[in-house]
Amino acid sequence: MRVDPCIGANIRSKKDLTSLCEVENIETGAFIRSTFTYIDDHDKAWFGQTKDIRKYDLTVQDLNRLLQRVPDERIYPLKTTxxxxxxxxxxxxxxxxxxxxxxxxxxxxxxxxxxxxxxxxxxxxxxxxxxxxxxxxxxxxxxxxxxxxxxxxxxxxxxxxxxxxxxxxxxxxxxxxxxxxxxxxxxxxxxxxxxxxxxxxxxxxxxxxxxxxxxxxxxxxxxxxxxxxxxxxxxxxxxxxx
CATH class of the missing domain: 1.10.510.10 (Transferase(Phosphotransferase) domain 1)
Incomplete structure (x- = not known):
């Protein structure tokens, strides 16, 4: 699916994120990955994840590097719907x-x-x-x-x-x-x-x-x-x- 060209999410703080959480093994509690989402001022959605960094250790630089634009058609229904x-x-x-x-x-x-x-x-x-x-x-x-x-x-x-x-x-x-x-x-x-x-x-x-x-x-x-x-x-x- 095609995504509009963009320069990146460009967040300034973890507080800009819509969500930031960790996925754990339900039986052992072992860390699996950190996931995070961001909705910008133009309602463009971004998603990122990493298996290497716990959520509290993620920096703003990490987040901007890992966040990827989610195509509108993946999450937003057409106005005609x-x-x-x-x-x-x-x-x-x-x-x-x-x-x-x-x-x-x-x-x-x-x-x-x-x-x-x-x-x-x-x-x-x-x-x-x-x-x-x-x-x-x-x-x-x-x-x-x-x-x-x-x-x-x-x-x-x-x-x-x-x-x-x-x-x-x-x-x-x-x-x-x-x-x-x-x-x-x-x-x-x-x-x-x-x-x-x-x-x-x-x-x-x-x-x-x-x-x-x-x-x-x-x-x-x-x-x-x-x-x-x-x-x-x-x-x-x-x-x-x-």
Whole structure:
């Protein structure tokens, strides 16, 4: 597939990356490779990986050397593709998430992220426009000085998930990185890329270390188990802080 000529990703800091993670052997925990992604100001996507350098040891020079442009057609559906239309795997994931968010915007809940439509660049859907929140539950204890009311937080999460389930939709990837915290400490559910109706086949589901097994179909029990884990994690974080 042809990629537009370009001078390179040209990032200035690791903070510019969209993601930076390590792949490990699920049985032994042994390091396999570091992977990283970057979306530039023109919605051009970049991907890099290395088997030789751990993620914390990667320099900006390493990242710029290893990042390679991902062709638009690999990840972005054409603007002429309808939300319910056919698309290849990665573009299809974007379209399916937009379709779910569009449905939820028509059936809103105050603790589910607001959807404002899709962004378009170079004749393709390149992203999803959502409300922006600066604090994520995963880092809430680091970013906000006062303690979180865990009971209140979980009560709101359960209410938002109950709203999803009332439409026979399961999130299938609930974890602290997929929950934002607004200025009043209210949780907001994010990342609906794995959200499907009960029983539907999943192209992706769950986040490693937050699931007990790989998910192949959408199910209410995935969210119920996730909420138990999230509450246990919050209690553990609170105890460590004190």
């Amino acid at each position: 309808t939300l319910s239309g056919e698309a290849k795997l990665l573009p299809q994931l974007l379209l399916q998430e937009a379709e779910v968010l569009q449905f939820l915007e028509q059936n809103p809940h105050p603790n589910i992220i607001r959807f404002h439509g899709c962004t378009v660049n170079r004749g393709r859907f390149t992203g999803i426009a959502l409300d922006k929140h600066s604090v994520i539950l995963q880092y809430r204890h680091e970013d906000v000085p006062h303690p979180l009311n865990i009971d209140a937080c979980m009560r709101v999460i359960r209410a938002a998930v109950k709203h999803l389930h009332s439409f026979r939709l399961a999130h299938n990837d609930l974890n602290p990185t997929n929950i934002a915290i607004d200025g009043d400490d209210n949780p907001i559910l994010l990342d609906f890329g794995s959200c499907r109706r009960f029983g539907e086949r999943l192209l992706s589901g769950g986040t490693f270390s937050w699931i007990d097994e790989d998910y192949s179909t959408s199910a209410q029990c995935h969210d119920e188990l996730a909420m138990v884990k999230i509450e246990a994690w919050l209690l553990s974080e609170a105890q460590e802080k004190h």
